[in-house]
Amino acid sequence: MKQIKDIVGAENVLESREERICYSYDGTFQRGVPDLVVFPGDTRAVARIVQLANEKKFPVFPRGAGTGLSGGSIPIGTGVALVLTRMNQIKEISLEDMLAVVEPGVVTGVFHQEVEKLGLFYPPDPASLATCTMGGNVAENAGGPRAFKYGVTKDYVLGLEVVTPRGEIMRTGGRTVKNVTGYDLTRLLTGSEGTLGIITEITLRLLPKPKEKRTALVVFDRLAEAAAAITAIIAHGVIPGTLELMDNITIRCVEKHHPMGLPLDAEAILLIEVDGGKSQVEEDIQAIERICREENCREIQVASLAQDREKLWKARRAVSSAVVQLNPTKISEDATVPRSKIPEMVRRLREIAAKYNLHMPVFGHAGDGNLHPNILTDKNNQEEMERVEKAVAEIFQAALDLRGTLSGEHGIGIMKKPYLAWELGDAGLNYLQVIKQAVDPNNILNPGKIF
Numbered sequence: 001m002k003q004i005k006d007i008v009g010a011e012n013v014l015e016s017r018e019e020r021i022c023y024s025y026d027g028t029f030q031r032g033v034p035d036l037v038v039f040p041g042d043t044r045a046v047a048r049i050v051q052l053a054n055e056k057k058f059p060v061f062p063r064g065a066g067t068g069l070s071g072g073s074i075p076i077g078t079g080v081a082l083v084l085t086r087m088n089q090i091k092e093i094s095l096e097d098m099l100a101v102v103e104p105g106v107v108t109g110v111f112h113q114e115v116e117k118l119g120l121f122y123p124p125d126p127a128s129l130a131t132c133t134m135g136g137n138v139a140e141n142a143g144g145p146r147a148f149k150y151g152v153t154k155d156y157v158l159g160l161e162v163v164t165p166r167g168e169i170m171r172t173g174g175r176t177v178k179n180v181t182g183y184d185l186t187r188l189l190t191g192s193e194g195t196l197g198i199i200t201e202i203t204l205r206l207l208p209k210p211k212e213k214r215t216a217l218v219v220f221d222r223l224a225e226a227a228a229a230i231t232a233i234i235a236h237g238v239i240p241g242t243l244e245l246m247d248n249i250t251i252r253c254v255e256k257h258h259p260m261g262l263p264l265d266a267e268a269i270l271l272i273e274v275d276g277g278k279s280q281v282e283e284d285i286q287a288i289e290r291i292c293r294e295e296n297c298r299e300i301q302v303a304s305l306a307q308d309r310e311k312l313w314k315a316r317r318a319v320s321s322a323v324v325q326l327n328p329t330k331i332s333e334d335a336t337v338p339r340s341k342i343p344e345m346v347r348r349l350r351e352i353a354a355k356y357n358l359h360m361p362v363f364g365h366a367g368d369g370n371l372h373p374n375i376l377t378d379k380n381n382q383e384e385m386e387r388v389e390k391a392v393a394e395i396f397q398a399a400l401d402l403r404g405t406l407s408g409e410h411g412i413g414i415m416k417k418p419y420l421a422w423e424l425g426d427a428g429l430n431y432l433q434v435i436k437q438a439v440d441p442n443n444i445l446n447p448g449k450i451f
């Protein structure tokens, strides 16, 4: 304790139970109160804490803003929560090299604004972007609506500085787009959920900011028709920046908590944004309108003004907090299927909700097959929780049957641990465990996560 205070300063340590409880949660219903909360101010301090942890054998749970949806940052058992929000400098934005260098505590939405001021663009846009941090985004390999066209966080990480589980400071990758030197440690660490290293600096690839955008809100009477429109748009060769779906329960929750005139009787809404040059966006939006009409949509509204588009996105980003009002315990899934399987997955999800008699709004990044079936329940209702558990297992089974994955963007954390071998098989799971054991023999960094 005294040694930790010597490293970071007493003012950067929280000890009281009330304060520690504030760092016991993330965006899931999981809880774990750390023994101590520590806010290091630089990489050397992080390294010294990890060295001390190896000496004294206490676990370290790295953490950003705590918006994760798989329990990745929840302390398990005893240990120190290492909060990286003090390290929040944008160190560089280079127009010539089209890259940026940031500390892990930079808020994603702030980073977006800063690069866009210079005519640049950083696509990953998790819905929590107003609060989540870049370090957490890299650790969990976050996605968001724009992943459909632009990919997820790993597609933008050029290099990292990390503190290894033994407390060394290591650099991976660098400032070049091409780099094939040795194993790709940047990719290994991106999405490693705080188990293989603590990210202390990130070098990110940037793009030119798209010149034009159009956003269409398309209303469907039938969910199956919306699902068919999604596959038809993609098959036509149009790649929108985003292609989001909200089902009827989601629409009603959003409308109740953020009224904006969405039709309460519609079975589904698609929120489709195209971006690029002026003539391209016009051509794409016309093709999308035509396809949606062919698939029997009820109505299409197209917004081109930034403030109108932002209104639509505000409603979309509010979905997560709107659906949670249905019931106190929210279980958010991000099982993902190949795009062509979206209609089939939507059908299976509806069957699972009906079979187990559960509130299950479905929304998400339909364009890349990444739906978010949410189960709204009450963790104190034991009988219902048993049904929930079975439903969750069937959701994952359905995704894997359709040759999808357990997690498109939220990570494994605690929530999906029991299912990992279903996707990876014993050999795959063993491979991960061997890597973890080799780099973190004392099991210091974020123990109990992923496996």
Ligand SMILES: O=C(O)CC[C@@H](O)C(=O)O
Pocket (backbone or CB within 6 Å): 069, 127, 128, 144, 316, 317, 319, 320, 332, 333, 364, 365, 372, 373, 374
């Ligand atoms: O709450 C959720 O299920 C999803 C959260 C986030 O990934 C989103 O897409 O809004």
Ligand SMILES: [Zn+2]
Pocket (backbone or CB within 6 Å): 127, 144, 145, 364, 365, 372, 409
């Ligand atoms: Zn999402």
